[in-house]
Amino acid sequence: MLELRNLTVHYGHKRVVHDVNLTLAPGQTLGLAGESGSGKSTVAMSVLRLLPRTARVDGEILLDGDDVQAMSWGRLRAVRWAAASIVFQGAMHSLNPVRRVGDQIAEPMRLHGTTGSVRELLEQVELPAEKARAYPHELSGGQRQRVMIAMALACGPRLVIADEPTTALDVVVQAQVLSVLTRLVAEQDLGLLMISHDLSVLAETCADLAVMYRGELVERGGTREVIANPRHPHTAALAAAFPVIGDPAHRWVEPVAAPEPLLQVRGLAVDYGRARAVDGVDLTIGRGEIVALVGQSGSGKTTLARTIMGLRKPSSGRVIFDGVPVPLGGKALKAFRRQVQLVLQDPASALNPRHTVLDAVAEGLRVHGIPGDEESLVSAAVERAELRPADLYLESLPHELSGGQQQRVVIAGALVLQPRLLVADEPVASLDASVRGEIVALLLRLRRELGLASLIITHDLGLAWQIADRVAVMHQGKIVEQGSVEQVLLNPTHDYTRALLRAVPQV
Amino acid sequence: MRLGVRLWGRLGGAALSLVMVAVLGFFLFRVVPGDPVVSMTRGRPTTAAMQAELRTQFGLDRPLHEQFWNYLTSLLRGDLGTSFTFRRPVSEVILERLGPTLLLVGTSTVIAVGLGLWLGVRAAWRRDSAFDRAATGVSLTLWAVPTFWLGMLLMMATGDLFPSRGMRDTDTAPDFVSQALDVGHHLVLPSLTLVAVVCAEYMLVMRSSLLEEMHAPYLTTARAKGLRDDLVRRRHAVPNAVLPAITLVFLRFGLVVAGAITTETVFSWPGLGLLFYDALTGPDYFLLQGLLVVTAGAVVVMNLLAELLYGVLDPRVKVV
Numbered sequence: 001m002l003e004l005r006n007l008t009v010h011y012g013h014k015r016v017v018h019d020v021n022l023t024l025a026p027g028q029t030l031g032l033a034g035e036s037g038s039g040k041s042t043v044a045m046s047v048l049r050l051l052p053r054t055a056r057v058d059g060e061i062l063l064d065g066d067d068v069q070a071m072s073w074g075r076l077r078a079v080r081w082a083a084a085s086i087v088f089q090g091a092m093h094s095l096n097p098v099r100r101v102g103d104q105i106a107e108p109m110r111l112h113g114t115t116g117s118v119r120e121l122l123e124q125v126e127l128p129a130e131k132a133r134a135y136p137h138e139l140s141g142g143q144r145q146r147v148m149i150a151m152a153l154a155c156g157p158r159l160v161i162a163d164e165p166t167t168a169l170d171v172v173v174q175a176q177v178l179s180v181l182t183r184l185v186a187e188q189d190l191g192l193l194m195i196s197h198d199l200s201v202l203a204e205t206c207a208d209l210a211v212m213y214r215g216e217l218v219e220r221g222g223t224r225e226v227i228a229n230p231r232h233p234h235t236a237a238l239a240a241a242f243p244v245i246g247d248p249a250h251r252w253v254e255p256v257a258a259p260e261p262l263l264q265v266r267g268l269a270v271d272y273g274r275a276r277a278v279d280g281v282d283l284t285i286g287r288g289e290i291v292a293l294v295g296q297s298g299s300g301k302t303t304l305a306r307t308i309m310g311l312r313k314p315s316s317g318r319v320i321f322d323g324v325p326v327p328l329g330g331k332a333l334k335a336f337r338r339q340v341q342l343v344l345q346d347p348a349s350a351l352n353p354r355h356t357v358l359d360a361v362a363e364g365l366r367v368h369g370i371p372g373d374e375e376s377l378v379s380a381a382v383e384r385a386e387l388r389p390a391d392l393y394l395e396s397l398p399h400e401l402s403g404g405q406q407q408r409v410v411i412a413g414a415l416v417l418q419p420r421l422l423v424a425d426e427p428v429a430s431l432d433a434s435v436r437g438e439i440v441a442l443l444l445r446l447r448r449e450l451g452l453a454s455l456i457i458t459h460d461l462g463l464a465w466q467i468a469d470r471v472a473v474m475h476q477g478k479i480v481e482q483g484s485v486e487q488v489l490l491n492p493t494h495d496y497t498r499a500l501l502r503a504v505p506q507v
Numbered sequence: 508m509r510l511g512v513r514l515w516g517r518l519g520g521a522a523l524s525l526v527m528v529a530v531l532g533f534f535l536f537r538v539v540p541g542d543p544v545v546s547m548t549r550g551r552p553t554t555a556a557m558q559a560e561l562r563t564q565f566g567l568d569r570p571l572h573e574q575f576w577n578y579l580t581s582l583l584r585g586d587l588g589t590s591f592t593f594r595r596p597v598s599e600v601i602l603e604r605l606g607p608t609l610l611l612v613g614t615s616t617v618i619a620v621g622l623g624l625w626l627g628v629r630a631a632w633r634r635d636s637a638f639d640r641a642a643t644g645v646s647l648t649l650w651a652v653p654t655f656w657l658g659m660l661l662m663m664a665t666g667d668l669f670p671s672r673g674m675r676d677t678d679t680a681p682d683f684v685s686q687a688l689d690v691g692h693h694l695v696l697p698s699l700t701l702v703a704v705v706c707a708e709y710m711l712v713m714r715s716s717l718l719e720e721m722h723a724p725y726l727t728t729a730r731a732k733g734l735r736d737d738l739v740r741r742r743h744a745v746p747n748a749v750l751p752a753i754t755l756v757f758l759r760f761g762l763v764v765a766g767a768i769t770t771e772t773v774f775s776w777p778g779l780g781l782l783f784y785d786a787l788t789g790p791d792y793f794l795l796q797g798l799l800v801v802t803a804g805a806v807v808v809m810n811l812l813a814e815l816l817y818g819v820l821d822p823r824v825k826v827v
Contacts, residue, residue, distance in 0.1 A: 080733035
């Protein structure tokens with residue numbers, strides 16, 4: 001049905017896809033894995049000739065025996081969506097924000113003259129029919145992704161290409177979307193080409209797996225085989241990067257035994273208007289302890305973290321740091337904030353694009369008016385964050401650095417103030433598999449060498465298994481279960497924790 | 508219920524702005540240095556007795572708070588005072604000039620908006636093409652050119668082809684068709700000047716706004732569905748990109764009432780712009796005060812309309 005012969009794509013002189021050969025038979029499911037920049041999305045876009053004009057495509061792309069490259073515009077438009085459709089990453093901006101989703105689903109049907117009803121399509125993806133009248137911003141991320149799937153099936157294509165369909169969704173919603181997609185692919189006997197950076201997601205959905213690395217296809221075979229016996233080192237690295245919960249080899253942390261408390265949260269509640277975002281939370285973080293706060297998006301984890309840091313006033317309850325209640329304002333609050341530093345999910349947006357590394361890291365020093373030689377303090381922090389030698393990086397701007405290096409700069413900006421607690425909100429979620437492991441190792445090393453305690457906020461239970469001493473599970477503003485990682489993740493007692501664990505895709 | 512509250516909030520904000528405009532209008536012309544009667548009668552032989560009489564006539568001999576109270580109450584009745592130069596109620600003078608201004612500035616704004624948005628869309632869709640370069644270059648040049656200079660240049664270039672003064676000839680037959688043709692004929696040069704000058708603004712806003720949307724993922728979705736290029740543009744890209752332009756268009760519509768002072772002066776078009784000019788040369792304080800209140804009020808009202816319309820066009824913004 002789909003055959004790629006010696007596909008090579010250049011952008012100017014830069015070669016992004018090199019000599020890729022791939023076939024997909026009807027009803028076959030193939031996962032295409034790789035890190036960002038590996039060329040996997042370029043391959044997907046080339047199937048419907050959707051690459052920008054600047055791309056030079058060589059080789060053949062045969063869709064049902066016809067070369068897509070050689071088609072006339074009219075023929076190409078007829079083939080698009082009718083023969084093959086794409087499930088884009090709907091959580092982003094792949095739906096038109098000012099048109100109702102029902103219109104957007106119906107649009108290709110009118111265009112290609114296919115019969116069918118939006119209502120039935122929505123039912124297939126388990127959405128109520130009245131959602132057709134909604135605008136994209138009125139839907140949740142998971143609902144938008146279902147709309148994308150419904151739209152992709154509108155013209156009854158035989159091939160569906162899914163490009164990172166569940167990235168940016170939390171585990172539970174991801175599991176729901178994946179089950180809808182796999183059910184429909186099986187029911188309608190569709191061919192599926194699914195692209196993801198996450199091997200475990202592909203393992204759940206695809207019978208075959210292909211791995212791309214630096215524009216080349218390095219491995220192809222049955223999913224189980226490839227993951228169990230990877231032949232290419234990159235495949236092995238990808239597989240290793242996603243921790244398996246319960247596997248001692250993926251438990252990188254050496255747990256510390258019951259340290260004395262550094263931060264205590266007592267009966268904390270936070271209201272947004274009439275909605276209660278955090279509801280009576282008790283939580284303790286010991287000196288040098290790493291605690292993971294896990295839960296779905298909307299569970300109140302981020303609000304809790306902001307309140308702990310003194311960025312929001314609690315409605316009731318209190319936060320005690322090092323035996324003293326956290327002050328609500330003034331110099332004392334500023335001094336407290338120096339001790340508790342924040343690391344955010346997306347380093348690219350956390351860093352000011354016009355600030356050099358030196359400025360970015362030194363900002364905290366300047367805000368707190370810390371004496372001493374600024375440049376040597378900054379260099380020390382940058383080297384602590386493993387950007388060595390520091391001189392090489394101090395004058396760089398964020399766009400000159402890779403994602404992992406950017407995250408190290410953010411961490412250096414926290415370290416320069418010599419904090420005692422690091423609050424990290426999804427610190428590795430936007431990073432590639434190989435970089436992810438390095439950042440996790442860095443956080444563990446900082447704990448070992450500096451005794452730095454961390455509160456890691458994440459929806460990724462694998463990360464908790466890898467890094468944390470203790471886990472607290474948050475659901476609808478409450479902490480429903482907390483304890484040591486082994487206890488909570490291997491022998492969960494609360495239903496919600498079990499549901500979360502069930503949703504984690506298994507390699 | 509909350510939606511109603513939001514709407515009332517917007518209306519309240521607009522009402523507050525109108526009150527501020529009224530208050531400003533009063534005080535602005537009271538803080539001008541010098542005696543208004545003296546400056547209004549400058550260059551004319553007047554005696555102290557005549558000036559005192561004028562002061563009484565305009566109520567300028569009363570205490571300030573009483574003047575303010577009288578001003579506010581008459582404003583609410585639609586009475587903007589009496590023009591010194593025209594010796595007639597200011598509201599009457601303004602109303603009389605409103606028609607010609609709406610005709611001239613309204614016509615040219617509609618043409619400029621249509622042309623500007625169309626040029627902007629075409630230029631952005633084929634970025635860096637010859638069309639884009641030419642359209643951007645020409646509109647920028649026209650935008651930068653002084654209006655009066657462009658107007659005079661057009662007058663000279665077209666020779667006797669189009670009339671260059673006033674709105675109608677005195678010797679035209681009184682029937683409607685001849686009158687309309689005559690006014691249309693007079694309208695050509697001033698509206699051409701205005702279109703040339705303001706068109707660039709719409710074009711550039713539309714162009715940059717569409718360029719920002721050009722790489723939006725939903726356009727890739729639309730292409731993947733098999734839509735023709737022009738449908739991708741018309742159905743998906745433009746409805747999103749036009750939103751920022753809407754605000755600009757409505758702000759401009761508000762300024763329509765202010766007329767185009769330079770254009771109307773160059774072409775002696777009997778509208779509000781020319782009236783402004785005359786009132787300034789007087790100076791006729793009461794006329795200026797009335798003009799300020801009316802034009803600023805129009806801007807406030809149009810701004811409100813723009814916000815309400817935005818709420819209708821963009822489902823993400825809830826105004827009403």
